[in-house]
Amino acid sequence: EAAVTQSPRNKVAVTGGKVTLSCNQTNNHNNMYWYRQDTGHGLRLIHYSYGAGSTEKGDIPDGYKASRPSQENFSLILELATPSQTSVYFCASGRALNQDTQYFGPGTRLLVL
């Protein structure tokens, strides 16, 4: 079964600070995704990647950067965190871009004060 891990699991940050959320997958999947989940909005795609070195903007990329240094690792970076970025963030991986299962990590709960 797919194994996607995220760290940290919980994070409290200050407004204007830098936050890095990390994701690791051990399934050798090419594609990885970052979502945020808020009440009333479901899951929304922030950034995604087709493989090491590639990052693409999703539906709500403003205020976020992403980095894919290797097949296994995909990071989400908030350079200047704002309270509106308080949310639960999920990383996912998948084998192929089209019509395939995505495997999700356990999530990171971020609170920006």
Next chain:
Amino acid sequence: SQWGEENLQALSIQEGEDVTMNCSYKTYTTVVQWYRQKSGKGPAQLILIRSNEREKRSGRLRATLDTSSQSSSLSITGTLATDTAVYFCATHYNQGKLIFGQGTKLSIKP
């Protein structure tokens, strides 16, 4: 049903009852996935159904897909307390990215 700007739907039923959750989508797709998310966990896929299947079963789960009405349903027979979760449908769009519905919060009373 769930989609777009609709609020999270909520259903509460007794254990042992059957339940059907509906999903309607706006853009053309040939694949619908259903995911389940338990409290404090990430979503996990339950069923993937393609347009040429119309119906797919997996244990107590049954999914349908009607591309002409752009709708899908997920039925659970003989619900258990452990089926308590939020259920999402998801479709592929724009180079295969997933778009998720708002979800149906299902509570099973023991």
